[in-house]
Amino acid sequence: MAPAITLAAEAPTLSAANTGFMLICSALVMLMTPGLAFFYGGMVRVKSTLNMLMMSFISLGIVTILWVLYGFSMAFGTDSAGLVGWNSDWIGLSDIGLTELWDGYTIPVFVFLVFQLMFAVLTPALISGALADRVKFTAWALFVALWATIVYFPVAHWVWGSGGWAFEMGVIDFAGGTAVHINAGAAALGVILVIGKRVGFKKDPMRPHSLPLVMLGAGLLWFGWFGFNAGSWLGNDDGVGALMFVNTQIATAAAVLGWLAYEKIRHGAFTTLGAASGAVSGLVAITPAGGAVTPLGAIAVGAIAGVLCAMAVGLKYKFGYDDSLDVVGVHLVGGILGSLLVGFFASGKGQSEVEGLFYGGGLDQFWKQCAGVFGVLAYSLVVSAVLALLLDKTIGMRVSEDDEVAGIDQVEHAETAYDYSGAGGGARSTAAPSAAQAESKKVDA
Numbered sequence: 001m002a003p004a005i006t007l008a009a010e011a012p013t014l015s016a017a018n019t020g021f022m023l024i025c026s027a028l029v030m031l032m033t034p035g036l037a038f039f040y041g042g043m044v045r046v047k048s049t050l051n052m053l054m055m056s057f058i059s060l061g062i063v064t065i066l067w068v069l070y071g072f073s074m075a076f077g078t079d080s081a082g083l084v085g086w087n088s089d090w091i092g093l094s095d096i097g098l099t100e101l102w103d104g105y106t107i108p109v110f111v112f113l114v115f116q117l118m119f120a121v122l123t124p125a126l127i128s129g130a131l132a133d134r135v136k137f138t139a140w141a142l143f144v145a146l147w148a149t150i151v152y153f154p155v156a157h158w159v160w161g162s163g164g165w166a167f168e169m170g171v172i173d174f175a176g177g178t179a180v181h182i183n184a185g186a187a188a189l190g191v192i193l194v195i196g197k198r199v200g201f202k203k204d205p206m207r208p209h210s211l212p213l214v215m216l217g218a219g220l221l222w223f224g225w226f227g228f229n230a231g232s233w234l235g236n237d238d239g240v241g242a243l244m245f246v247n248t249q250i251a252t253a254a255a256v257l258g259w260l261a262y263e264k265i266r267h268g269a270f271t272t273l274g275a276a277s278g279a280v281s282g283l284v285a286i287t288p289a290g291g292a293v294t295p296l297g298a299i300a301v302g303a304i305a306g307v308l309c310a311m312a313v314g315l316k317y318k319f320g321y322d323d324s325l326d327v328v329g330v331h332l333v334g335g336i337l338g339s340l341l342v343g344f345f346a347s348g349k350g351q352s353e354v355e356g357l358f359y360g361g362g363l364d365q366f367w368k369q370c371a372g373v374f375g376v377l378a379y380s381l382v383v384s385a386v387l388a389l390l391l392d393k394t395i396g397m398r399v400s401e402d403d404e405v406a407g408i409d410q411v412e413h414a415e416t417a418y419d420y421s422g423a424g425g426g427a428r429s430t431a432a433p434s435a436a437q438a439e440s441k442k443v444d445a
Contacts, residue, residue, distance in 0.1 A: 014099060015106035018235035022111045028227025029118035033060055033125050035224055039217025039276070040129045041417075042210040043325050047407030048133045049209065049417035055128035055140055062144050063121045068093055071120060072113045074153035079163025084154045103162070105234050115231060116156070123152050123180045127384075129325035130188035133198050134404050137412045139397045146387050147187060151380055155179050159372070171372030172365070174244060174351060175232035177288025177339040178376045185332025186377045188323065190385035195397050197322035199404050206324075211272045218276035222252060225283045229290055233351070240291055240351050247290035248283065251302030255282025258306025266310075274310070277330060281309035284334030289342045291351035300345060305337050336373055343369045 037056035044052045063071070070091055077087030089095040093113070102112040124144045131140070158164040159171065159179040166178070173179060198206070208214055229248045233241035259278025260270045285305030286298055293301060313329035316322065323329065343366025346356035355361030391397050398404075403411040410416060 012101055012104055012106050014101060014108065015235065018106045018237070019108060019111055021236065022107050022115055022231055022234060025227035025231025026111070026115040026118055028224045029115065029122065029231070030060075030224075032118070032221055032224035032228060033057070033122050035217050035220025036122065036125055036129075037217070038213050039221060039280070040132070040325055042213025042215075042217060043129070043208040043273075044132045045206060046209045046417060047409055050409040050413050050415055051137065052128070052132055054137065054413065055131075055135075056125040058137075058141050059121050059125040059144055062141060063124065063148050064117060066145060066148055067113075067117045067120055071148065071153050072116070074149075075116065075120070075156040076113075076161050077157075079157070079161060082163060082165035082168065083158070085157045085161050085163070102234070106237075107234060112234065115234075116160075119176060119180060119228075120148060120152055120156070123176075123184050124148055124187075126180070126184035126327060126331055127188045127191065130192050130323045130327040131195065132324035133408055134398050135195065136395075136397060136399055139391050139395055142395070143191075143387060143391055143397075146391075147384060150387070151187065151383050152179075152183065155183050155376055155380065158376070166372045166375065169371060170354070170365075170368050172292055172342045172346065172352070172354065172369065173288045173339065173372065174291040175229045175287045177284070177335045178372050181284045181287065181331040181335030182339065182373060182376050183380045185328050185330075185335060186380035187384035188327040189321065189332065190381045190383075191388040191397075192321055192323060194385050194388040194392060197320075198324065199401055201322045202317060208273060214276050215272055218279050222279055222283065225252075225287075229287060233291065243350055244290040247293060247295060247298035248286055250295050250298040251286035251290065251305070252279050252282035254299045254302030255279060255285065255306035255309075258282075258303040259310045260306075262307045262310040277313070277326065278306045278310070281305045281330050281334045284331055285309075285338035285341070288335070288339045289345065292342050292346040292354065292356075293350065294345075294347045297345035297347060301338060301341050304341065305334050308337060309334050332377075336377075339369050339373045340366065343367070 033056055037053045040056065041049050041052045073087045073090040074084055077085030077090060079085055096109050100109045102109045124147055156179050158166045159173050160167060226245055226248055230241045230245040233244060236242055256275055256278040259274050259281060263274040264270055282302040282305055285301050289301050290298060309330050312333040313326040315329065342356060343363065344356045344358050346354050346365055347359050348355040354365050356365055357363055388397060399408055399411055
């Protein structure tokens, strides 16, 4: 019998379909940052609306430039001790071929790097919701640059970079439960512990000024999240991306229902703010888990996150930390839940053959998930607090108390979100005076 011939695996070739799909997903993820701006902007008081919008939008500018200069290299370059990557050829992105493929996939490097860029932009923007009403815009912009460099880029390497310690350990994070949501939520907690509470916290009403804006933002986030999650498989040749897309919808729906049910039982009403927050909690929780669980598992993940995140947002009043827009309660808690629940609900039929406790796999994956969750949480919490402390002691992180009370929009941006000068005047109030009115004024004079 002739010896068996082992054929070498065919080298991947560029797929126009996957490339187009990933470019669309990148655009969807980019849309999430303006969506987040609207979501947060509607949740603050009128006098802080523009500042809240700008705290998200500035991330599009700062992080994009850093990503080009060195961020992509730090996150996805050659590994160093499992902690950070580096590839000098990627500095400035000038030595990357237009058709050079990404690491065994069928999409160009440029497509992968722009997809990951949108994650890098969104993550520091998430932190801003915890700091509403009280942070100098210059200090915030500098914090974004430092935090992206020292925290986000290395953590992205840990979780997704070849050689990163969490990646090599086998921590499952399909699209960012640890690298994005726990990272941002822990950072938010670290910063607010340093800068303190808003003036009037637990005394003055601080209700959302525009719930329609909140709902619009939540809808944009939900829409963009399909690109965020499904795109993270970098194609859909085996159906895993489609599974993630479906599970994203299912978990989010379950979380909305879970949050509203808790709210009705606890507070006696179904609120639009609760529906929007429930949707985001479900999106956060399914982000790490959606490629590993079945649709029934996605229902469980979403419902658990909806209820427990609704409960968690009240902890700030119990423990006295001023998480203005519930970044800790939704993103940190939701990210922890979604990441840990992989250890129970992983079915072995999605992105990998790993099975969780409920599918006969024991607790091995759960302990790996714990290592990823608490490693990222501790690092981000401590480093973010130190960065905030250094900025506070040098240039100052907070506006003055008088400026905070007067309104941060006018102080920091010399603008206001709404012009009430013509309110109630009708169309004629903004038009030139009629001849009769002009004559009347002359007589009065």
